Amino acid sequence: xxxxxxxxxxxxxxxxxxxxxxxxxxxxxxxxxxxxxxxxxxxxxxxxxxxxxxxxxxxxxxxxxxxxxxxxxxxxxxxxxxxxxxxxxxxxxxxxxxxxxxxxxxxxxxxxxxxxxxxxxxxxxxxxxxxxxxxxxxxxxxxxxxxxxxxxxxxxxxxxxxxxxxxxxxxxxxxxxxxxxxxxxxxxxxxxxxxxxxxxxxxxxxxxxxxxxxxxxxxxxxxxxxxxxxxxxxxxxxxxxxxxxxxxxxxxxxxxxxxxxxxxxxxxxxxxxxxxxxxxxxxxxxxxxxxxxxxxxxxxxxxx
Amino acid sequence: xxxxxxxxxxxxxxxxxxxxxxxxxxxxxxxxxxxxxxxxxxxxxxxxxxxxxxxxxxxxxxxxxxxxxxxxxxxxxxxxxxxxxxxxxxxxxxxxxxxxxxxxxxxxxxxxxxxxxxxxxxxxxxxxxxxxxxxxxxxxxxxxxxxxxxxxxxxxxxxxxxxxxxxxxxxxxxxxxxxxxxxxxxxxxxxxxxxxxxxxxxxxxxxxxxxxxxxxxxxxxxxxxxxxxxxxxxxxxxxxxxxxxxxxxxxxxxxxxxxxxxxxxxxxxxxxxxxxxxxxxxxxxxxxxxxxxxxxxxxxxxxxxxxxxxxxxxxxxxxxxxxxxxxxxxxxxxxxxxxxxxxxxxxxxxxxxxxxxxxxxxxxxxxxxxxxxxxxxxxxxxxxxxxxxxxxxxxxxxxxxxxxxxxxxxxxxxxxxxxxxxxxxxxxxxxxxxxxxxxxxxxxxxxxxxxxxxxxxxxxxxxxxxxxxxxxxxxxxxxxxxxxxxxxxxxxxxxxxxxxxxxxxxxxxxxxxxxxxxxxxxxxxxxxxxxxxxxxxxxxxxxxxxxxxxxxxxxxxxxxxxxxxxxxxxxxxxxxxxxxxxxxxxxxxxxxxxxxxxxxxxxxxxxxxxxxxxxxxxxxxxxxxxxxxxxxxxxxxxxxxxxxxxxxxxxxxxxxxxxxxxxxxxxxxxxxxxxxx
Numbered sequence: 001x002x003x004x005x006x007x008x009x010x011x012x013x014x015x016x017x018x019x020x021x022x023x024x025x026x027x028x029x030x031x032x033x034x035x036x037x038x039x040x041x042x043x044x045x046x047x048x049x050x051x052x053x054x055x056x057x058x059x060x061x062x063x064x065x066x067x068x069x070x071x072x073x074x075x076x077x078x079x080x081x082x083x084x085x086x087x088x089x090x091x092x093x094x095x096x097x098x099x100x101x102x103x104x105x106x107x108x109x110x111x112x113x114x115x116x117x118x119x120x121x122x123x124x125x126x127x128x129x130x131x132x133x134x135x136x137x138x139x140x141x142x143x144x145x146x147x148x149x150x151x152x153x154x155x156x157x158x159x160x161x162x163x164x165x166x167x168x169x170x171x172x173x174x175x176x177x178x179x180x181x182x183x184x185x186x187x188x189x190x191x192x193x194x195x196x197x198x199x200x201x202x203x204x205x206x207x208x209x210x211x212x213x214x215x216x217x218x219x220x221x222x223x224x225x226x227x228x229x230x231x232x233x234x235x236x237x238x239x240x241x242x243x244x245x246x247x248x249x250x251x252x253x254x255x256x257x258x259x260x261x262x263x264x265x266x267x268x269x270x271x272x273x274x275x276x277x278x279x280x281x282x283x284x285x286x287x288x289x290x291x292x293x294x295x296x297x298x299x300x301x302x303x304x
Numbered sequence: 305x306x307x308x309x310x311x312x313x314x315x316x317x318x319x320x321x322x323x324x325x326x327x328x329x330x331x332x333x334x335x336x337x338x339x340x341x342x343x344x345x346x347x348x349x350x351x352x353x354x355x356x357x358x359x360x361x362x363x364x365x366x367x368x369x370x371x372x373x374x375x376x377x378x379x380x381x382x383x384x385x386x387x388x389x390x391x392x393x394x395x396x397x398x399x400x401x402x403x404x405x406x407x408x409x410x411x412x413x414x415x416x417x418x419x420x421x422x423x424x425x426x427x428x429x430x431x432x433x434x435x436x437x438x439x440x441x442x443x444x445x446x447x448x449x450x451x452x453x454x455x456x457x458x459x460x461x462x463x464x465x466x467x468x469x470x471x472x473x474x475x476x477x478x479x480x481x482x483x484x485x486x487x488x489x490x491x492x493x494x495x496x497x498x499x500x501x502x503x504x505x506x507x508x509x510x511x512x513x514x515x516x517x518x519x520x521x522x523x524x525x526x527x528x529x530x531x532x533x534x535x536x537x538x539x540x541x542x543x544x545x546x547x548x549x550x551x552x553x554x555x556x557x558x559x560x561x562x563x564x565x566x567x568x569x570x571x572x573x574x575x576x577x578x579x580x581x582x583x584x585x586x587x588x589x590x591x592x593x594x595x596x597x598x599x600x601x602x603x604x605x606x607x608x609x610x611x612x613x614x615x616x617x618x619x620x621x622x623x624x625x626x627x628x629x630x631x632x633x634x635x636x637x638x639x640x641x642x643x644x645x646x647x648x649x650x651x652x653x654x655x656x657x658x659x660x661x662x663x664x665x666x667x668x669x670x671x672x673x674x675x676x677x678x679x680x681x682x683x684x685x686x687x688x689x690x691x692x693x694x695x696x697x698x699x700x701x702x703x704x705x706x707x708x709x710x711x712x713x714x715x716x717x718x719x720x721x722x723x724x725x726x727x728x729x730x731x732x733x734x735x736x737x738x739x740x741x742x743x744x745x746x747x748x749x750x751x752x753x754x755x756x757x758x759x760x761x762x763x764x765x766x767x768x769x770x771x772x773x774x775x776x777x778x779x780x781x782x783x784x785x786x787x788x789x790x791x792x793x794x795x796x797x798x799x800x801x802x803x804x805x806x807x808x809x810x811x812x813x814x815x816x817x818x819x820x821x822x823x824x825x826x827x828x829x830x831x832x833x834x835x836x837x838x839x840x841x842x843x844x845x846x847x848x849x850x851x852x853x854x855x856x857x858x859x860x861x862x863x864x865x866x867x868x869x870x871x872x873x874x875x876x877x878x879x880x881x882x883x884x885x886x887x888x889x890x891x892x893x894x895x896x897x898x899x900x901x902x903x904x905x906x907x908x909x910x911x912x913x914x915x916x917x918x919x920x921x922x923x924x925x926x927x928x929x930x931x932x933x934x935x936x937x938x939x940x941x942x943x944x945x946x947x948x949x950x951x952x953x954x955x956x957x958x959x960x961x962x963x964x965x966x967x968x969x970x971x972x973x974x975x976x977x978x979x980x981x
Contacts, residue, residue, distance in 0.1 A: 049864045053871040055772055057694050059705070065857055069850035073842065087845070089838030091728040095715065098724075098754070099846070102714040105758050112766025112885070114871045115692070120766075120885020127762055128893040131755030138727075138751040142734050142744060151731040199874045209872050214860045218853065277897060288748075295740055 005083040008250045009075050013221075013228035014039065015254045023262025038220075045217035053210050055115040063110035064211065064218035067103040071222040074099035075229040079157045080253075081239055081246035088154035093141040096153070096229075097134060100185070103222060104130045111207040118199045122206035125273070129191065129203070129280055133184050136284040140177050143170070143287070143294045144237065157236045157244055166297045171240050173290050178234035179260055180283050186227035188261050191279060193270040201273065231257035325444075325456075332436045337429040341420060345413035348432035352409045352439050356402035359443055363395035363402075367815050375447055386453040387511065388444070393580075396658055396816035397446040397573050400665045403798060404566035405439040407669050411791035412558040414784060415676050416471075431471050438464035438562070445570050450577075451510030455493075455500060461570065462489045465563055469555040481547075481554035487943060488547045492537030496574075499530045515581040524587040531578045532594075539571025541632065542602040545625045546932040549609075552621035553685070557676025560617060564624040565669040569661050572631055576657075579639055580819045589643035596636025596742055600749040603629025605931075607753050608898045611760035612927040614887045616675045616685040619764055620668065623711065626753060627664040631657045633746050634726040637733060638820065644738035647821060648831055649729050654817035655832065656725030659810060663718045663802060666795040667710040673792045674704035678768065681781040687764065687887035692773040696781045701769045703792045708761045710799050713754055716843040718802035721810065724839060725832075726750065756894070763890040772881040804843060807836040888925055895927070902927040 018035040025032025034040070052060070076086040077096045089095075104126060111123040147170065148156045184191045187204030199206050208219050235253035236244065271279055332351055339347040366372055375388040390398065412435065420428060441464055444457030466489075469482040500510045506522060507514040518527065537544045548568070552560040579595065582588045606625030613619040634657030641649025677700045678693065679685050694701035706717065713719035727750060733743030773779040783789075802809040814829055873879040895902070908923040953964070 046860060050861060050866045051869050052866065054868050055692075055871050057701075057770070059694070059770070062854065065850050065853035069846060069853050072849055073846045076845075077842075087838060087842050089842075090835045091724055091731060092838075093731065094724050094727040095839065095842060097751070098714055098720055101712070101754065101758055102709075105709070105712055105714060105762055108758075108762040109766055109770065112762065113770040115771035115881065115884050116871045116873070116879070117883045117885050118874050119871075120890065123762065123766065124885065124890045124893060127759040127890070128897075131752065131759050131894070132897075134755035135748045135751040139744065139748055142731060142747050145731050145735040146737075146740065149735045149737070151728065151735050209874070213864065214857050218857070274896075277893065291744055295744075298737065298740070 001083050002086045004246070005080045005085050006076060008080045008083070008246060009078060009228055009232060010225075012080075012232060012250060012253050013075070013224040016228055016231060016257050017224055019254055019258025020262045020265070023259050024266050027263065027266040038224075042217045042220055045212075045220070046214055048213035050213040050215070053114050056113045056210070060110050060113040060210075061215070063106045063113075064215040064222070066106040068218045068222040068225070070099045070103035070106070071225040071229070074103075075225050075232075077153060078229045078232050079154050079236065080232060081236065081249035082158060082244040083246045084154050088152050090151045092152045092154075093138070093145070097137055097141075100226065101130065101134070103226070107207055107219070110211075114210045116209070118202075118206050119209055121200070122203050125203045125276075126207060129184060129276060132277065132280040132284060133181060136177065136280070136287040137181055139284070139287040139291050140174055140181070143174060143291045146291070146294050146298060147171075153233075153236075157240065166300075168241055170290065170294050170297065171237050173286075173293070175234050175238040175256075177283060177286050177290060178230065178237060179256060180286075182227055182230045182234060182257055183261065183264070184280055184283065185230055186223060186261075189265045190268055190271045191276050193265075196270070201270075227257060228253065325460075328440070329437060332440075333429075333433045336433045336436065337426070339429075341425050341428060344425075344428055344432045345409070345416070348436050349406075349409045349413070351436040352405050355440055355443060356406045359398040359402040362390060363398040366390050366395040367392055367399075367812050369815075376453070386451045387449045388447045388453060389449055390447050391819060392816045393573075393576065393658075393819045394446045396662065396812060397569065398443060399812075400569060400662055401439065401442045401446065401566050403794060404562055404665050404669055405442075407673070407791050407794040408558040408562040408566075409435060409439075410794070411561070411673050411676065411788055412556070414788040414791075415556065415558055415680060417785075418680065419471075427471075430467060434464045434467040435559075435562075438468060438567075442566060442570060446573055450512040450515070451500060451504070454510075455497060458496065458570075459493060461567065462486070462493065465559070465567060468559040468562075469551055471556045471559070472554075475554075478554040481550040485547045485551045488537060488544070492534045492544075495530050495534035495537070499527055499534060502527060502530075512577045512581055515578060516583055519582055519585060519587070524582065524585065524591075528578060528582070528587070528591065532575065535571045535574030535578070536598070537571070539568050539575065539628050539632075540602070540606075540625045541571075541598055541628060542605050542625070543931045545602065545606065545628075546929065548625055549613075549618050549621040549929065549932070552624075552672075553615060553617040557617075557672050557679060560620070560675070561669040561672035564621065564672060565665040568624060568628060569665060572628065572635075572657075572661055575632070576635065576820070579635060582639075584642065584822075586643075588639050592636050592639030592641075592643055592739075593742060594636075595632050595639060596746055599629045599632030599634075599636050600745060601629070602626070602632060603753045604749055604756075605629075605901065607756040607760060608894070608901055609927070609929055611756055611763065611891050611894050612898065612902050614687045614926070616678060616687065616690075616764065616768065617672070619687075619760060620671055620675060623757070623760065624664070624668060626757065627660065627668070627711075630723065630726065630750065630753065631660050631664070633657075633750060634660060634722075634729065637726070637729045637739070637743060637746055638817075640739045640742055641729065641733060642820065642822070646733070646736055646738040647827075649733045649736070649738060649743075651814065651817060651821045651831060652725050652729030652732060654820050655810060655813040656722050656727075656729055658813040658816050659725055659802075660719075660722035662809075662813070663710070663722045663799075666798040666802075667707045667717075667719065670703060670707040670792055670795040670799070671711065673788065673795075674700055674707060677784045677788060681784060682775075682777050684775075684777065687767045689775050690768040690773075690778055691771045691881070691884060692769075693778060693781065694769040696773075696778070697783045699783055699789050700792075703789070703796060704769060705765065706796055706799060708765045710803070712758050712761050714758075716803050716846055718799045718809075720843075721802055721806040721836075721839065723750070723754065725810065725813075728835065759891065759894060763887050767885070767887040767890065771884050774881055774884070804840070806839050806843075807833060810836055901930060903930050904928075 017038045077092045079085045108123040111119040150156050192203040231253040235249045239249040377387045441457045441461035448454040466486045472478045504510040540548045610622035634653045638650045638653030710717035710719045713723040730743045730747045733739040905926045910923045911918045
């Protein structure tokens with residue numbers, strides 16, 4: 001079961017970028033590139049030669065592996081529906097958040113290693129947004145812990161979640177916040193625009209400017225895995241509404257992120273950089289609201 | 305010291321603790337003063353090493369479940385009898401002090417080597433003697449059961465650390481910082497004296513056990529608040545943290561490491577003791593809220609200030625404040641869990657707090673040693689003058705990176721283990737419904753602190769060690785001697801061990817939390833073992849996955865052509881090192897958010913908008929602590945004025961002094977006639 005879980009997660013990681021591209025193309029009235037074009041791109045990168053900046057040290061070369069490794073291990077903690085993940089223990093929510101933080105820290109340091117002011121800008125922004133999004137993520141996960149009474153993903157999504165109209169609202173709300181966190185963490189519009197042409201306005205992409213070949217392929221793959229893991233969380237929360245089954249959660253994670261990111265990127269402009277802080281703080285505020293709502297509902301039940 | 309002597313005979317009638325201590329002090333000074341200049345460091349290391357060896361062996365016996373014999377016993381002192389003993393909590397702190405003390409002394413040899421020609425042998429000897437004395441005084445503090453001997457060792461520790469800060473006393477800011485430190489520590493000391501005297505007058509004994517009785521029979525809050533303020537002063541609890549960012553940059557780096565890694569933990573030790581003395585009274589609930597709030601405020605304040613600092617040692621000092629905040633969050637949630645009758649929350653919080661105390665002593669020592677390497681090789685600790693140090697000092701860079709990862713609480717190193725335990729306590733408090741709102745507040749604060757620490761330390765590491773050198777001093781720097789690297793390897797070994805084998809290490813912390821948690825030790829370990837084993841597996845899995853990926857990358861690149869070129873300049877053709885992102889610019893986004901907490905000051909003139917071809921400008925931005933300014937503003941000035949007045953009495957004429965003595969005697973006589981004393 002754990003193996004199926006891992007396979008589904010990896011499959012979702014491979015499908016999400018394809019669906020995003022397809023959604024965007026369709027909304028723009030284009031036919032769009034192949035669904036698996038991103039896989040071809042990465043295969044091409046894996047075959048390329050490498051150029052390294054003379055400023056960089058060994059740290060720069062090691063970072064892509066750390067980034068991808070941290071994302072992979074973090075993904076192993078996430079259950080797909082009611083399947084059991086490969087690793088599960090009390091408090092694995094925290095391990096998940098800190099593994100993502102490890103990847104982020106590694107990438108920030110690599111960006112600083114190039115000595116370029118543009119990459120420094122990206123690093124500084126990533127560090128700030130990462131700092132602001134962390135409380136939102138942990139508080140949302142904390143709300144799930146409050147609702148179910150467990151502190152590990154596997155037990156939270158084991159299907160014993162209480163049902164009722166009020167929890168419907170809370171879970172829907174949690175899904176909404178988690179999708180917003182997916183947007184932020186994977187550097188998508190409205191926080192960041194992966195297709196922007198100007199380095200000054202980039203966040204995530206500018207940090208990898210000096211990477212090429214295998215290293216860039218690793219970083220791209222890590223991005224997919226990271227978004228898939230977070231989307232799967234959102235999908236699990238949503239799936240808890242109508243029954244936690246892996247055959248609901250897995251497709252839902254792809255559709256949820258693929259379509260929502262595609263739609264937002266086609267219809268919305270990215271934020272001015274100074275507005276991003278407000279945007280992420282709003283997510284944190286929403287998470288606080290979510291927690292309070294769940295707390296009040298919990299109290300109400302206790303009184304009855 | 306008496307500590308080494310009486311273990312064989314548990315209770316001797318009168319062991320003259322203070323005579324022994326005095327003899328020991330004399331011996332220490334004699335040995336160090338007599339040693340030749342180059343060998344003073346070795347003499348100090350030998351003295352500290354003996355104590356550390358004794359401490360670690362004793363602590364291992366106690367933590368291994370052995371007996372806890374009395375170390376000293378004085379039936380008739382001021383506070384109705386003093387004893388010293390080592391329970392598991394003391395034992396854990398003895399381990400922390402021993403590791404930190406040995407590493408700091410080992411490090412000091414290389415660090416002070418280049419200053420020896422400029423200092424007189426007496427000066428150097430005084431420094432090393434203070435180092436040894438401070439080490440033993442800290443051992444005395446954590447082994448004492450309270451009362452007079454506790455206060456005695458506490459004061460000895462303060463005075464010794466004051467002398468240690470004063471190594472570079474000719475620098476004005478050092479003298480000022482040391483004086484401010486001494487004054488603040490004595491305010492804390494007076495509070496502790498008040499606390500112990502009150503305790504003794506009511507209970508007839510000044511020990512921490514008596515404190516438990518006192519809390520059961522009398523009003524808890526006045527005495528608890530007095531003790532909390534006294535210990536909080538040492539621990540750097542908000543708003544009494546202002547001495548830390550002044551004293552640490554002023555002190556030599558090994559002293560900063562010892563003070564920040566180890567000495568402030570004696571304040572934490574005191575807070576743990578008084579909170580433990582509350583037992584399971586209803587007041588524990590309120591104490592938990594107070595400690596949790598104090599922890600949240602201290603932690604968030606410390607980390608936000610740390611992220612805005614542009615000096616390596618100031619940044620590290622603020623980060624110590626933040627870590628004390630994390631420890632207090634753990635203690636607070638443990639108290640709340642115990643008050644609510646939830647042993648899991650209590651255990652996780654307390655074990656996490658103790659574990660973090662140990663962890664912080666390890667990685668903060670390592671980081672301060674790294675800062676010392678920077679200072680001695682490049683003669684600056686300003687972030688914006690450094691850069692690209694990793695190329696010139698590779699070993700320091702690797703060791704500092706380990707410290708950075710550990711302090712950011714990232715897997716696979718030790719900070720992650722302790723923060724995970726505290727998180728587990730908080731999440732359990734939420735999930736079990738025992739302390740939902742308090743736990744949620746702690747959770748949000750800890751997550752915010754975690755994110756901000758990443759910002760602060762990527763800023764530090766990125767601007768100092770990575771990129772290109774910003775000044776020629778940095779470009780000409782060379783690696784430090786092996787002795788200092790060896791000293792840094794001591795904390796590194798601990799960091800790796802705790803990170804990679806969390807189960808074993810946390811076992812020590814659960815045993816030490818025995819004083820607080822009511823569950824038996826075996827049950828306590830049983831609660832945590834499955835999680836910790838899984839954490840250990842995850843960490844190893846992470847390392848294996850990263851290793852495989854690195855190997856794959858190597859394989860793929862083997863047949864490829866690898867070339868070197870300049871960093872991509874984004875279309876700019878003449879990129880130079882001055883264009884690198886500086887520490888100030890790195891934290892600019894945060895400053896926009898944290899503006900209410902800091903007071904920015906800019907010296908010099910920025911480049912104006914109208915200047916198409918600007919001249920040379922010098923512009924210096926600093927961020928100061930609002931609380932620090934608040935304190936510095938009035939009471940230091942007041943003390944200075946009082947001091948000036950008092951100094952008028954110091955005429956230097958012997959007849960005046962005789963007159964003062966006479967006046968004093970007359971005063972005592974008059975007061976006793978009037979039955980005042």
